[in-house]
Amino acid sequence: MRWLLRLVIGLMLLAGVYVSLPVAGGVHAETVIERMTSPGPLSTAHAKLEAHCNTCHLSFYRQAQDRQCLACHTGIARDIATQTRWHGLVPKARTQPCSSCHAEHHGSGKPALTVFDRATFHHDTQSAYRLTGAHARTACAACHTSRLYRETPQACAGCHARADVHQGRLQACAGCHTTANWRTVLPFDHDRTRYPLTGAHRTTPCAGCHANQQWHGVSTECVSCHVRKDVHRGADGPKCASCHLTTNWRTVVFDxxxxxxxxxVGAHRAVTCAGCHAKTARPDKAPVACAGCHGKDDVHRGSDGPKCADCHSQATWKVATFDHAKTTFPLVGAHMKVACTGCHTGSVDKVRIGGQCIDCHRKDDVHRASLGPVCERCHKQTSFIIPGIARITAPRPGAATKPGDFPRSGLKP
Known part of the structure; x- marks a missing residue:
């Protein structure tokens, strides 16, 4: 039959029958020669090219066959060039002519140009997507929903879009999920972000901060999550970390x-913040003067002025630390044990007391002022009673005295 075909072609050429030659990028109708030399009808996939032979063939130029195939199948051409997917990874597919596997002109009864053998196909070596975990047990059709297997998406969302609780807001699924189990979530390393987790934040559920699946653009300010717990109601500003720790919101560490x-200092270090800062939502600072907090404790009722530190220490409010030696009446002897109010019955600013003994001991004067105000001629500050002398009852003022009324005293009336 070949010799007959060649004879017919030769006769046609001698008779001047036109044989079309292809123009680069052009498509022409099937000629008589092409129709006569065609080995058979095209498959269903290429049926629309039945009348356009030069789409796949160049007349009398068999070596251009593969180039013509790849001109249409650009995805496979890209796989071969980048050595990815099946046509780029398998040497046979990369180097041999397309027709060695994809035979055409067998008619529409053979819709597929090649037979895919699942038994001999190895996903790990013949594709760019290795099957691991649950993927190794998944049926091919579950992922390859299209006839074009190479077009199957490799991104997780291509198959798991319906199971994506993040609604597409996160793209790098492998950062948290594994192929072993979609529901099993890997511990996300938050230290790689601009907000490392510390303290109680490490045990807080993701949704506790990332409400409504918002993963990007989440504020790192404390008030963005703790505004409902802010007893200051925003009056202290947004810098919560200056007083609070992430270990416990209630722990205050303000310096x-x-x-x-x-x-x-002193007892003030043990006082709770609210002890001085009574108002949690305060526009003003706490008072610095003692009377600002100790007004109710001031037994002087403000009469001694605001300088409490002259007498009181911060160790305890009830202990006076006034240095009486700096006054005109230094305390010695029994006076050191006397309470302040023993002498200062009134305000020290308004009630002045004298510096003579009689000013405080007038009721103790058994002499009834008959011996004058200079008590220290006989008495000492260690004890008002003179050792070795019986208690003397002084005569009434104006009464006559005689020698012997003051035994062993050496005093004269």
């Missing part, structure tokens, strides 16, 4: 020593 106007 009051950084407040130059009022560093905490």
């Amino acid at each position: 009051h020593d950084s407040v130059k106007a009022f560093p905490l």
Whole structure:
């Protein structure tokens, strides 16, 4: 038959029958020669090219066959060039002519140009997508829903879009999920973000901060999550970390020593913040003067002025630390044990007391002022009673006295 075909072609050429030659990029109708030399009808996939032979063939140029195939099948051409997917990874597919596997002109009864053998196909070596975990047990049709297997998406969302609780807001699924089990979530390393987790934040569920699946653009300010727990109602500003720790929101670690106007010393260090800062939502600072907090404790009722530190210490409010030696009446002897109110029955600013003994001991004067105000001629500050002398009852003022009324005293009336 070949010799007959060649004879017919030769006769046609001698008779001047036109044989069309292809123009680069052009498509022409099937000629008589092409129709006579065609080995058979095309498959269903290429049926629309039945009348356009030069789409796949160049007349009398068999070596251009593969180039013509790849001109249409650009995806496979890209796989071969990048050595990816089946045509790029398998040497046979990459180097041999397309027709060695894809035979055409067998008619529409053979819709597929090649037979895919699932038994001999190895996904790990013949594709760019290795099957691991549950993927190794998944049926091919579950992922390859299209006839074009190479077009199957490799991104997780291509198959798991319906199971994506993040609704497409996160793309790198492998950062948290594995192929072993979609529901099993790997521990996300938050330290790689701009907000490392510390303290109680490490045990907080993701949704506790990422509400409504918002993963990007989440504020790192404390008030963005803790605004409902802010007892200051925003009056202290957004810098919660200056007082609070992530280990426990209720733990306050404010360094009051950084407040130059009022560093905490003594008993003030054990007082709760609310003890001085009574208002949790406060526009003003706590008072620095003692009377600002101790007004109710002031037994002087403000009469001694605001300088409480002249007498009181911050160790305890009830202990006076006034240095009486700096006054005109230094305390010695029994006077050191006397309570302040024993002498200062009134305000020290309004009620002045004298510096003579009689000013405080007038009721103790058994002499009834008959011996004058200079008590220290006979008495000492260690004890008002003179050792070795019986208690003397002084005569009434104006009564006559005689020698012997003051035995062993050496005093004269």
